[in-house]
Amino acid sequence: MFAIITRRRMNQLRMEETRELARSEYFPKMKLAPGFVSFSLIQGDDGVGTIVVLFESREHAAGFRAESDTWTRKLDEFGHQFESQMAGEVVEHVSAGA
Numbered sequence: 001m002f003a004i005i006t007r008r009r010m011n012q013l014r015m016e017e018t019r020e021l022a023r024s025e026y027f028p029k030m031k032l033a034p035g036f037v038s039f040s041l042i043q044g045d046d047g048v049g050t051i052v053v054l055f056e057s058r059e060h061a062a063g064f065r066a067e068s069d070t071w072t073r074k075l076d077e078f079g080h081q082f083e084s085q086m087a088g089e090v091v092e093h094v095s096a097g098a
Contacts, residue, residue, distance in 0.1 A: 001037060001054050001056060001089070001090040001093060002054070002055045002056070002057055002060070002087065002088070002089055002090065003052060003087065003088060004051075004052075004053045004055075004061060004068075004087045005051070005052050005053075005085065005086050006050070006082075006084070007048055007049070007051075007083040007084045008048065008049050008075065008081060008082055008083055009047055009048050009080070009083055010043070010047055010080050011078055013079075014078040014079055017078065021074070022071075026067075026071050027039070029067055030053075030064070030067070033055075033060070033063065033067070034060055034063060035055045035057055035059070035061070036064070037054035037055055037056060038053070039051070040053075058089070061087070
């Protein structure tokens with residue numbers, strides 16, 4: 001698996017609008033992307049959101065790059081300030097029942 005982890009200081013005034021747009025436009029495309037595994041948003045008490053996206057492989061993640069870039073621009077427009085991003089191969093993964 002391949003993970004992309006992004007941290008953004010979230011604009012609280014635009015959170016509901018962002019989530020509605022994600023649910024109606026971005027998530028459906030992500031769910032259909034080849035190799036997509038999961039998406040998680042962790043909202044910290046400090047106002048920083050951490051997004052963890054898993055794909056089956058680096059190649060699958062790269063295949064979704066154009067769509068991700070479009071969504072990144074929308075997040076920027078909504079005032080969700082980029083803090084950091086890292087990506088890499090998942091070397092250990094434990095899930096329920098596994």
